[in-house]
Amino acid sequence: xxxxxPQKIKSMANVLLATYxxxxxxxxGENKLFxxxxxxxxxTTQRNLVAGFVTRKVAKAKKQ
Numbered sequence: 001x002x003x004x005x006p007q008k009i010k011s012m013a014n015v016l017l018a019t020y021x022x023x024x025x026x027x028x029g030e031n032k033l034f035x036x037x038x039x040x041x042x043x044t045t046q047r048n049l050v051a052g053f054v055t056r057k058v059a060k061a062k063k064q
Contacts, residue, residue: 005053009046013053026059028052 016035017024024031032051042050 005049009049009053012040012042013050013057016050017054017057024054024058026055026062028055031055031058 020034023034028051031054032048035047035051035054
């Protein structure tokens with residue numbers, strides 16, 4: 001079974017993907033810096049979860 005990602009993390013990641021589709025990649029480090037560049041109030045753990053979820057979605061979309 002996979003990891004359970006909270007709905008708040010999924011919704012933030014989906015908004016970022018819809019708003020900035022060309023600036024997100026399948027590289028976790030780049031996505032982490034991109035998410036960190038916003039002034040959104042989130043902890044380091046939340047930032048990493050959002051960046052990881054975005055990375056997985058972009059990588060999955062590239063495979064198809």
